[in-house]
Amino acid sequence: MPITHLDEYELWQAARRLAHNTISERRRVLTQFFRETSVQPAHADPLIITRWIAEHDTWADSTIANYVGYLNAWFKWLQAHDHRADNPMVKVGTPKAPTRLPRPLSGRDVQKLLSAPTRMSTHAMILLAALQGLRVHEIAKIRTEDIDLDRQTLRVKGKGKKPAELPLHPIVGEWSRRMPDRGWWFPSRHYPSEHVQAKSVSRTISDQMRRTGVTGTPHQLRHFFATQLLADGADIYTVRDLLRHQNVATTAIYAQLPDEVRRDAIDRLDPWQSVPRLHGAA
Incomplete structure (x- = not known):
């Protein structure tokens, strides 16, 4: 029925x-x-x-x-x-939403994925996830025409088919020279005029993670992207912009501030640098 x-x-x-x-x-x-x-x-x-x-x-x-x-x-x-x-x-009623924490892959795991032998297309998928922060459905729809090597930009269509232009990572730009001269980077095997489905991208990256002994999910490469940007000194608003989130609260779910950065921030905290010492204080 x-x-x-x-x-x-x-x-x-x-x-x-x-x-x-x-x-x-x-x-x-x-x-x-x-x-x-x-x-x-x-x-x-x-x-x-x-x-x-x-x-x-x-x-x-x-x-x-x-x-x-x-x-x-x-x-x-x-x-x-x-x-x-x-x-x-x-x-x-509405259940209380669970607290979600960032769960990025480690830099070592990403290095393992990028160092292991695999197909050219699989390597390109991992690069787009780890170095451009793309979602799997965005990766599936990448075309050569989306890459502008002169301007060093990458055009993507995000959630709700919302277009965005992102800075192109140099490694992705270099790898693009190995991809098709035009059209889809990842055409469907059965329908070459169409791109692969998002689940195919997810399965391809997951298979490579399994082969290399990396535990996690393809989406955690996007978490790595956000976390690494933050660790390298980008502010949370820049990370939000590159992830194409509407608000910082969502970005905070993706970006995990490394312990060493937090420790350094505490160690550098000095009240005497920002507040003049009171006259006569010991």
Whole structure:
């Protein structure tokens, strides 16, 4: 039995230009809810939703927060389109979002990834993640035309297809000479006129991490990028700009200030440098 209103909901999301991953994840969660409760998601009441969440005691706090967000978006849409009068999530409540900490790969791990033998395209993916801070879906869509070697810039389309122009890292610029003369850097194997999917980029980098004994995820290369910028003296607002975040709070999740930088800041703290010594003070 199909889920009531789901096709209409997906069409609305696509028209709003929501990310494909967002649409597919919302469908997956609604499908899982329907399969496990035998209740049409459009007709679910607060008790059923709460019980469904409570039964999955192995879910991480972040998973629960995401799923509650997906359900809330679903019921708000149902209300806005006159498919339902109330939003049961008001009674379910919003779980406290878990505290997220930066989790960058270490410089040694990144060196291992870049030093290990691999395909030219895989190496390029790792460079774009570690030295340009690109997300996997941004890496998938890189074209030779996005590289301007004269101006040393890189054009990318980020979340919501928002364009940005970034400074080109010299190593990425040099590596670009080995990539195709035009078109996609990473064309689809089955459809060469199209680029690979983001999950293909993620899988390719993950496989290389596994081969080299590096523990982590491809997204942690973006955390490395942010952390290394901060460690090398870039201020948090510059890091935010290069990551293309809307606010510094999000950037703080990515950039981990190294212990030696924090220690140096404490060691250099001297009240007598900024405040004139009081007359007659010992």
